[in-house]
Amino acid sequence: MGKKERREKEREKRRQDILDAARSLLLKRGHHNISMRQIASIAELGVSTIYTYFPSKEDIFAALSREAFDLIHDTILAAAAGRDPARRMRRIGEALLLLSESHKSYYDFIDYFISTPEIIFPAELKAQVDTYGKRILDPISAVVRLGIESGRFRRIDPLECALMFIGSIHGLIHFRKMDETILRGRNFRALFARHIDCFITGISA
C-alpha cells in the first residue's frame, strides 16, 4: 500500500527531525544541558510525541553516539586515502584534530562517552554502542597493515597500533582544553604534529 509507505516515510522523517534537534542542541550546549522540552521545542513537536519515537532520553543519545562514531569513521576513512603510510597516518591525525575543532561538542560527546560510559548509559546500551565504535579503528589498522607490508613500519599488531595511535591522539587532544591556562603561548597544532611524527618514528622500521 502506498499509504503504509508514506506513513513510514513520515515517521522516519520525524525521527530525523528529533535527532536533528537533539544534535543541534548537543553541539550548542553540551549533552548535559539538553532537556526534552528543548528538543521538542526545536523539533516543533509536543514533548510527549518524542516518546512515541524514542523510549527515553538515553536512547536519543545512543542514536547520536552512533551518528558521531559514523562521522569519525568517515572522517578517518576519507583522510586515510593516499600512498605513503606515514603520510596517511599524519593526515588521519590532522583530520581528527580538525574534527575535534569543527565539531567540538560532537567530539566531546564521544569523548565523554568513552571516558565515562557507565554513567551515561546503562551497561547494555553502552556495550552495544561501544562495539559499534570499534569500527573507527578499522581504517587505521588497514593503513598500518599496508605500512608493515611495504616494509615501512615495524612488525606490530595493526589493531594494537591503531589503538595506540588513536589513544595517544585522543589523549593529546584532551589537553587542547588547557589552551588558555597551561598551554598559553604555545602552538598546539605544531605540538600535535610533532607528536604524530614522533609516533611514526617510533613504529617505523
Added chain:
Amino acid sequence: MGKKERREKEREKRRQDILDAARSLLLKRGHHNISMRQIASIAELGVSTIYTYFPSKEDIFAALSREAFDLIHDTILAAAAGRDPARRMRRIGEALLLLSESHKSYYDFIDYFISTPEIIFPAELKAQVDTYGKRILDPISAVVRLGIESGRFRRIDPLECALMFIGSIHGLIHFRKMDETILRGRNFRALFARHIDCFITGISA
C-alpha cells in the same frame, strides 16, 4: 589549648568525610548526577552542614581536583628516580598505569576533570586548578631534559615532550575501560608497555 586543637582535628576529619563521599559519588555517577543531598547522605551529615565546610558544590570539586593532582604528582616524582632516562620514562608510565588501577577513583576523577567538556568550574577557579595541575609535568620535563643533556634523546622541548608523554599515556589508559568490549582477549599491560617503548624510540636520538 588542647580543646581548640581537637576541634580543628575533628573539623578536618569531617572535611575529609565530605570529600570522600563526594569522590565516591563522583566516580559512580558523574559530576552532573551527584547532588549535595547525596553527598550529605553518604557523609551522614545534614545538607546545610556541608555548607559550613565548603561554600559551594564547585569548591568541593576543586578540592578534590587538588587532592588528585597531588597524588599523581607524588606518584610520578617517586617513579622518576633512577639513572637511565628511558628507563625512568618507562617507570613513570608504569606507575601511572598502576595508579590508575590502585587508586582508580582518584585517577578517574582527574581524567574526568580533564576530559569533561562542559565547564565544571567558573573560568577563574578552573584556571586555578588547571595551573595547579601543571605541576605534574615538572618531574617528567626534568627527566626529558636530562635525557637530552646526556645525548640519549633528541633535542625537543622538554615541557612539550612531557605533555605528549602524559597525554598519550592518558589517552591509552582511557581504553582500558573497554577491556570487556573492544579489547576483549588482549593483554592491555603488554600493549601499554609497547606504546611507551614506541614513544621512547620516537624521541630517541
Added chain:
Amino acid sequence: MGKKERREKEREKRRQDILDAARSLLLKRGHHNISMRQIASIAELGVSTIYTYFPSKEDIFAALSREAFDLIHDTILAAAAGRDPARRMRRIGEALLLLSESHKSYYDFIDYFISTPEIIFPAELKAQVDTYGKRILDPISAVVRLGIESGRFRRIDPLECALMFIGSIHGLIHFRKMDETILRGRNFRALFARHIDCFITGISA
C-alpha cells in the same frame, strides 16, 4: 470544536484557582512569606503544575495586581456617576472605603503592592503594572476637570488632584487597621467623611 473550548475554559478556571490561592496567602502572610509550595497546596495542584500556568512567582503577583487595579478602576468609575462634582468625589471616596471593606483582600493587595518598599518585580514588570494602575486616576481626573470647568473647583492640575485625592484616602484607610489600637473608641467612618469634606473644601473655588 467544543473540545478545545472546554479545555480552554478549564485552563482559565485553574488559572483562577491559582490566583485565588495566591491572593489569599498574600493577604494572610505577606509576599515575602508565601511560597509556591503553599500556593500549590491551597490550589490543590502540584508545584510544577503552577509553572505551566505562570512562568514565575513574579508573574503571579503581576497578574494579581492587574486584577486588583481593574476592580478598583471599575469601582471608581461606577461611583463617579452624577452631576455635582463635590458629591461625586464624596461618592468615590465612600466607594473606596466600602471596597476596602467588602473586597478587603483585593484592596489590601493593591495597597500592599503600592507600599511594599522592596521591589517585588523586576523594574520592567513593575513599570508595566504601575502604568496599568495609572488608569484608576482617570475617572477621578475627569470629575476634577468638570469641577473646574463648572467653576466649583479651583484651577488645579486634574491629574495631580486625583493623585492627592486617592493618595490621602489611601493613607487614611491605612489607619483603619489601627481600629483596635490607637483608634479605639472612635468612629472611623465619620472621621473618613470629614477628611473628604476637608479635601473638597481645600480645592473648592
Added chain:
Amino acid sequence: MGKKERREKEREKRRQDILDAARSLLLKRGHHNISMRQIASIAELGVSTIYTYFPSKEDIFAALSREAFDLIHDTILAAAAGRDPARRMRRIGEALLLLSESHKSYYDFIDYFISTPEIIFPAELKAQVDTYGKRILDPISAVVRLGIESGRFRRIDPLECALMFIGSIHGLIHFRKMDETILRGRNFRALFARHIDCFITGISA
C-alpha cells in the same frame, strides 16, 4: 559593685552594637533581606551570641520600630516649632517628606509595619509597638489645638485632624515610589506642597 555595673554597661553596649548592625542593614537592604548571620557578622559577634540579647529576630525588629517611631516623633517635634500654626503644619509635612528620603528604608520599614502589621509581628508585640507609635500624633495635635485656639483653624477634633494630616501625607508619600513610572516628568515636591496647602485651606476657619 563596680563589677556588676561594668558588666551591665558592656551588655548594654553589645545590645546597641546589635541594633546598630541591624539598623544599618535595614537601611541598606530592606528588612526582608536581613539575616541573623549578616547582623552577627556586622556586629562582629557569633550568631548565637545575638540570641542571648534578643530572643528572636522579631524582637530586634520591634526594638528598631520603637527607634523609628522615636525618630519620626522627634522629627515632627523639631519641625513643629514656630508661631503660625499653618506654617508649622507645612514644616511638619516637609520634614516628613525629607525624612522619607533621607531615611528611606527606615521610613519604609515603619510604613510596612503600619500597613501589614499582623504579618511581621505576633499580635501582642504589634499592639505594643502600635501604641508606642501613637506618640507621633501628639505634636501635631498640639499644633492643631493651638490653631483652633488662635482662631485660625476650624473647630475640629485635634487628634482626628492629626490623623488625617499624617494619614494623607503618608498616603501621598507612597506614590513617590512611582516617580519613575506614572509620575515621570512631574515635580513631586511641588505636588506635595500643594497638597499640604490644600489640607490647611480645608481646615482653616
Added chain:
DNA sequence: AATGAATGAGCGTTCATTCAT
C-alpha cells in the same frame, strides 16, 4: 557569657516521564 557547629525545614525552579483525550 559567648560561641562554633549543626541542622531541619524551607526556598524557587526544572526535569523526564505519564496519561487521558
Added chain:
DNA sequence: CATGAATGAACGCTCATTCAT
C-alpha cells in the same frame, strides 16, 4: 498518531534557631 496537561522528585542553596562546650 499526536499532544496538552500534570506531576513527583529532585536540584543548589539559605535560613532562624538550638545546643554542647
